[in-house]
Amino acid sequence: MPEIMNTVGIWLGAFFTFAIFSFLYKDNPFYKLAEQIFVGLSAGYGLIYIIYAALIPNLFHKLATDFSGNLILLIPFVLGLMMITRMVPKFQWMSRYPLSIVIGTSAAISLLRFLKSDLIAQVAATMINPFETKVPSEIVGKLMIIIGTICGVYFFYFSKKQEGIAKIPSKIGVYFLMVSFGATFGYTVMARISLLIGRLEFLLKDWLHIIK
Amino acid sequence: MKRNIPLILAFLAGLLMIASEFIPHRPFSNMVETLEDWFMIIAGFSIVLGLASLLQMNYQKISTKAENWGYHLSCVIAFALIVIMGALWGMEDQPGLLGQGEKIVSWLGKKPFDYTYDNALVPLSATMFSLLAFFIASAAYRAFIIRTFESNLLMISAVIVILGRTGFGTMLTSWIPESYRIWQLPVLADFIMEYPNTAAQRAILISASLGIIGSSLRIILGIERSYLGGDK
Structure with missing residues (x-):
């Protein structure tokens, strides 16, 4: 029986693959159906995943095994329930309490994380000596990192109008950003093409058995 | 009052997290651990809130028989189906309300939730992104x-x-x-x-x-x- 159900699963996957690809021709009922099923399944998957990965191990399991020892967990539980009151206009204000804790905590977490990894670490990594190597391409590359980073940051400085001579570093920053966006675009294209190849492989190998 | 208390709560939660970074000793380290656990739990409930809002929006379209309401019905059915499967038989090695569902696993080859994930959600998401x-x-x-x-x-x-x-x-x-x-x-x-x-x-x-x-x-x-x- 599992073999038959496996075949049914492959046919289901093939149907959904064609239904989504049919959008390349034009918007049609098959695409609309597959799109809505995708939304429904993703939302359901997210809910079940959160229950099993976060709520059960962190809350329900602890309360069920040692209720008196984990009484403090009733606070986030009640705050979580208060969060749901946002759906009832009359009691909407109650959701502000849990929301403020979530927002305050996540603001502090992101402040510390970005301060350490994205500000201090990145500035420190830019403080390099480009002439410590004898390889010309590396010297050019390291100079590019220093100039590109400084000019790029300068481009994002909006407090003062950039005109005249002050416009030059901003312009250099834009050139570096464009090269980077191009490289990122190239990488995205490659990633999407590999996904497309994956789907074609599924159709030709798993579904039709044309290739081995 | 309905605004001031949440503002104080946000300030205290943020201050505690920042203080713990500079004072990695008790009671700060313990308080931060507790606060992080609370954060996970409350964030879990907030996702439930988001999904409830999605269902509410779909329900409105279905009940008023708005244009393309049938497709929104399929969204709700898909949502209900995967949630019921996940709740009854669990996911991966996690048991559901009916345990590990050995009988249905011997029939399907895997748990219904995982079967739907592998054969519907994975093809749908991979194809949707490959379309790009x-x-x-x-x-x-x-x-x-x-x-x-x-x-x-x-x-x-x-x-x-x-x-x-x-x-x-x-x-x-x-x-x-x-x-x-x-x-x-x-x-x-x-x-x-x-x-x-x-x-x-x-x-x-x-x-x-x-x-x-x-x-x-x-x-x-x-x-x-x-x-x-x-x-x-």
Whole structure:
């Protein structure tokens, strides 16, 4: 029986693959159906995943095994329930309490994380000596990192109008950003093409058995 | 009062997290651990809230028989189906309300939730994102026809990176002698990724982090309070 159900699963996957690809021709009922099923399944998957990965191990399991020892967990539980009151206009204000804790905590977490990894670490990594190597391409590359980073940051400085001579570093920053966006675009294209190849492989190998 | 207490709570939660970074001793370290656990639990409930809102929106469209209401019904059915399967028989090695569901696993080959994930959700998401490969091609064409120096830079670096990561790119420039190997497409692609790309990404990271630090401080200090909503 599992073999038959496996075949049914492959046919289901093939149907959904064609239904989504049919959008390349034009918007049609098959695409609309597959799109809505995708939304429904993703939302359901997210809910079940959160229950099993976060709520059960962190809350329900602890309360069920040692209720008196984990009484403090009733606070986030009640705050979580208060969060749901946002759906009832009359009691909407109650959701502000849990929301403020979530927002305050996540603001502090992101402040510390970005301060350490994205500000201090990145500035420190830019403080390099480009002439410590004898390889010309590396010297050019390291100079590019220093100039590109400084000019790029300068481009994002909006407090003062950039005109005249002050416009030059901003312009250099834009050139570096464009090269980077191009490289990122190239990488995205490659990633999407590999996904497309994956789907074609599924159709030709798993579904039709044309290739081995 | 309905606004001041949440502002104080946000300030205290933020202050505790920041203080623990500089004072990694008790009671701060314990309090932060507790607060992080609470954060996970409350965030879990907030996702439930988001999904409830999605269902509410779909319910409105179905009940008023709005245009394409049938498709919204399929969304709700798909949602209900996967939630029921996950709740009854669990996911992966997690048991559900009916345990591990050995009987249904022997019939399907895996748990119904995992079966639906593998045979419906994975093909749907992979195909949906692979569809972008076609639209990216048309976006590239649009960028090409804007003839400015910046757009040319963008397209040239994109083409070098794409070709440099394929066997075709290697084949095209393999005749270039070793002393000029920097002009071989794979080496050039690596150079772009390692130096100009790093410089620009670093500039973005530094600038964005400054912005995030500023807005986080505004939230903790109660200057930014739009998340509290209206005055009701």
